Amino acid sequence: MNEYELKVIDEIADWKRKITRRTGMIKRLSKKAQGKINHLIPTKVHLVLTGSIKAMVKATLFGSQLMTRKSQERRLSLEERDKLVRKKIVAYQRTAIVEGAGTGAGGILIGLADFPLLLTIKMKFLFDVAYIYGFNTSEYEERLFILHVFQLAFSSGEIRRITLSEIENWDIRKQHLVEMDWHKFQEEYRDYIDFAKMFQLVPGIGAVVGAFANNNLIRHLGLTAMNAYRLRILNRAPEY
Template sequence: MNEYEVKVYEEVEEWKRRLIRRSGMMNRLSKKAQVKINEWIPDKVHEMMTESIKAMVKATLFGSQLTTSKVQAIPLSLAERDELVQKKISVYQKTAIVEGAGTGAGGILLGLADFPLLLTIKMKFLFEAAAIYGFDTKKYEERLFILHVFQLAFSSDEIRKNTLSEIEHWEHRKIELIEMDWRKFQQEYRDYIDLAKLFQLVPGIGAFVGAYANNNLLKILGETAMNAYRLRLLQKAPEQ
């Protein structure tokens, strides 16, 4: 292994340690409140929301597949792939900022439109990242991996630990994983972004909040995707 791969391995190990640390008290209290609210929501409503988000995500996956470049066929070093992904993160952050500011400035109606628009931006980025790291997104297991990366970025402590374990052992786990747990997927995602996006609906500050929140969410997703794919490429510790 070269010097850069050794450095990346150490960065990935530190990222994993940060991921499994317990969240702060405010985040834990917010999660408890959201769990309680979810318990009050009738099952039929949960089922409707789950099916709606499932359909939205699958449509986004299909659209992203059609537009993803074929860069995975190009032989690149890990350093070159990382550099390309960093540039993609920057581009998608700027796109998300514009989208968040625009929908935030439009009040409640446009604020509601932010959810599918931002979801599309995130999924498109994940397809681009997968392609850059050399993974074929035409394969079902790679699209399933993308959903796991998404869930890893936007979930609570327990789900995050479980998802990280599945990603770490993906080559074995992918055989067993036939479908996502869509109810868990949508609840974790909604709970994660609810507080971050709540004030986007408030007139006067919505544009600022939307831009700030979207930028931060893409930053989190970008770091998660980079390290998840690095983790797959560096399955064992490089020799010093």
């Protein structure tokens, strides 16, 4: 193990401490309030929301698979791959900022379009990251891993800790693959996005909030994806 990889191990350990520590009071109160609201929503509405997000995510996964460049240098070092991913994060942040400012400036109706547009940007980014680190997303278990990375980034509390454990033990986990818990997936994502972007629909400040929120969301997703794939690479050689 070289000096850079030892440095990465320390960075991963610090990242894991941050994402598993107790959630701040404001976010806990927000999550509690959102939980109460979710309980008031009829089951039929939850089923429609779950089905809609499931269909949207699956369509985005398929589209991202088609759009992602499949040729990737296989002999790159971890340090070289990390540099490429950092460049991708910056590039996608710029795209997300423009998208967030545009939809945020358009008021409530156009602002609602931000949800599927930003989801598409995030999924395309995750496919690019997977290829940079040498993993083949044409395989079902790799697309499922992408969903776990997504869930790790946009969930809270116990769900985040469970998802991190599954990612850390993916070689074992993928031997017993099951369908995603789509209800929990959409609920956690929706609650996280609501907290981060609830002011984007407010006239006058929507563009600024949209750009700021999208920039932070992509940066957060980028850090999560980078460390999730680093964990796999340091545990074993990536699958080419």
